[in-house]
Amino acid sequence: MTVFLVGAGPGSADLLTLRALRTLERAEVVVHDRLIGAEILALVPSSAEVYDVGKTPGGPDNQDAINELLVRYGRTGRTVVRLKGGDPFVFGRGGEELAVLAGAGIDWAVVPGITSAFAAPLAAGIPVTHRGSSCGVVVVSARGCERDPELARLAAAGLTIVILMGVARRGAIAAELIEGGLDPATPVAVVESASTPEERVQRATVGELPAMTVTSPAVIVIGAVAALDLVGGTASR
């Protein structure tokens, strides 16, 4: 194996999986995203070459350059770790990177991570599928099918909606859901920087979402469960 696509979890180093830690500890080259914090980077061997290829939301897309870097180092046979926030296959473009590696004939492996889609609600004491309040959960990116009227229908039918990358578009998302028939009084929780010292939880309603002050990265939870706090915000600690 030469290139490992590793999920780093939501932020806190103790939410890495053992496999992620062991892979990181033998890395010779690390290519990481913007959301990987200092606590996790401190676990990288000091002998490793480390590249920060983080993209800023709305900034230039350097995916081609990242792919090139992975192929270049993958060909050297060194142990390359492509470190991504959360789980590498949840809105992380991990699948695209693997396809490029496979196309170049480079060996690869994927190490799963704890996704912020579930860790962030949990940090706020929200069980995303709490029996009696929610019959399921839908995870969407605010750059995809959030405009689909079907989403409002699913939310109105009692499914929990978890939105990633939704900070900038939260006003439009709320408007589209309400237009699609969702009650503006539906509970919302916004969880910023889950599992890090900057973690912050705010609760409101869909009608209030556009006017909220939110700092990225944040996960937006919509549905009856968003009003719950079963652990007083301490479950992640």
Ligand code: SAH
């Ligand atoms: N693969 C990642 C998601 C990448 S998309 C995962 O599985 O978690 C980036 C988005 O993830 C951010 O815009 C934000 O919505 C969310 N996110 C990542 N880390 C977060 C954290 N610690 N707290 C809240 N949201 C987070």
